[in-house]
Amino acid sequence: MFRIRSIIALIILGFAIFIIGGGAGMVYQSQKNEIPKTDFNIDDAKKCNLLVEDLGSEVITSIIAYGQVVDINSNQVIISYQGNSVEIKLDQNITVYSFGKDNNGNHIQDKIDIKEIKKGDNLNVILKIMPNKELSAQTIFLLLSDFNT
Numbered sequence: 001m002f003r004i005r006s007i008i009a010l011i012i013l014g015f016a017i018f019i020i021g022g023g024a025g026m027v028y029q030s031q032k033n034e035i036p037k038t039d040f041n042i043d044d045a046k047k048c049n050l051l052v053e054d055l056g057s058e059v060i061t062s063i064i065a066y067g068q069v070v071d072i073n074s075n076q077v078i079i080s081y082q083g084n085s086v087e088i089k090l091d092q093n094i095t096v097y098s099f100g101k102d103n104n105g106n107h108i109q110d111k112i113d114i115k116e117i118k119k120g121d122n123l124n125v126i127l128k129i130m131p132n133k134e135l136s137a138q139t140i141f142l143l144l145s146d147f148n149t
Contacts, residue, residue, distance in 0.1 A: 056129035062138060065125045072117055077137065079123055088127055089136045090114065100144035117142055 055063065065086055067079030078087050098112045117123070117140070124141040 052129060052133055056131065056133070062126045062128060065123075065127055065135075067123065069117060069119050069121045069123060071119065074114075077117070077123070077125070077140075079125065086135065088125055089130075089134050091136060091138075094137055094140060096140045096142065098142040098144055112142065114140070 054060065065079060065088065067081035067084075067086070069077060070080045070085060071078040074090065074092075076087055076089050078085055080086075094114060096112050096114050096117065098110050098116070100108060100110075102108050122143040124143060125137050126139040126141075127135050127137050130136045
């Protein structure tokens, strides 16, 4: 009788180990599948770093970004165009111009304060890549809606 109980206990123990092992395998596979696979290529990363260095060099004096203001504060502006957004650092001494028309329909350019820019405005931003790899605005042009008419 003791022998039969021992055999039954071993069968139940073996079955329990089998179930625990299967469950652990399923958990492992589900976690393994959640790890995103990246096609990281060292050569591409080097090229990207060289490109950023080239764009930040003294040879390239500026880059222009165009978009609609999504958010703006005293330190940065975020502009968006066709679903793409970029965050640009603002210097405290930045020059801002607005383009529009006077009462006679003549195109005019005015120097304005950065505080006059609001969400929804269209901007052209002359920017530079700084040594810390951040985009920094050099000059901002506020394009008023009546400028093109």
